[in-house]
Amino acid sequence: MRSRPRCAPRSARRRWRRRGDGAVVVADRQRPAGMDAGIGASQSPEGCVPVRLRVNGELRELRLDPRTTLLDALRDHLDLNGSKKGCDLGQCGACTVLVDGQRELACLALAVAHQEDEITTIEGLADGDRLDPVQAAFIECDALQCGYCTSGQIMSAVALLEEARRGVPSHVTLDVSAPPSLGALSDEEIRERLSGNLCRCGAYPNIVAAVRRARDLNGGGSAD
Template sequence: MTEIRMRVNGVVESLDVEPWVSLLDALRDRLGLMGPKKGCDQGACGACTVIAGGVRINACLALAVQYAGKEITTIEGIAQDGDLHPLQAAFVRHDGFQCGYCTSGQICSAVAMLAEHAAGMPSAVTGHPRDAAAAAELSDEEIRERMSGNLCRCGAYNGIVDAIKDVAGQEAR
């Protein structure tokens, strides 16, 4: 066993884990956080997406010991002071979920994606960073590309895109 400490949703947690335990299993089995889901357990679906140090990651592919001393945010830590995060509220307004299984990963991914976009990180759609005015607008195509690591088996993609555009201050369909 290895003792690790990490800040999860603003709380410092101390865990004893075997070196091979995934971050997802540590969050769910050791800390009781059921938001991140074990979908494929291979990094293909995004249901386990969490934010680690401001970057979205697939928790099923990360070892818990890799994140000792790091800040981890799950869907349980997205809301502030009992109020829904703007993306959570937008997902409700725009029907960005159906069964809900992928929703926690979708929202965590969208929160980090909007921060990446605001920081000027290029995507496959934008290519090289463009001028600030052009980069400010997120097209449907760019949102879909930037969110492509998160699958929704129910097909709620239009609502997800609309929710993200709403929070980004753009007109949804």
């Protein structure tokens, strides 16, 4: 087996396994056959490629194993740990970030595919000491328990408010030719638009209340 690049993300270098006697030990990760096939001529001899990301308004230049996900680039290489790794499979939403203003699951995106893109993480939402209205609403509405899902919920909420402002319909929009305005966003619409973000603590009622509150703070008015 070929050796891994020195720039490989920690998650690609190390995995845990349980031994026969029940002890948990560090084990090398078994990569699926053919996983190295995409490594091309533009790589450096060490197997890394240059990656330029604009993260929270700042240009960050990295050399990464081309298989590094955007989530691992943020967490393991840029020490931005606000974006959480829940499932690493695109199912929980804990890793949600904004890419050029659109929400995206960072665990399913390759960092190398986002050259020069504007990435916003939870660390980039506040303006100095002034919280984003969604952050303030989550605190005001007590919309978290353990907090593990919270940064993903907040990033999704920020995006959903912007989507509603732009008139983007959702799966529960009755008339897609006349989607609800931001002020008319119902709880059903909020729940649907946040359905990709799971909360294992079950803080959903307060999360919906927080999004409603943020909508009002954003000048959306109240429809409920």
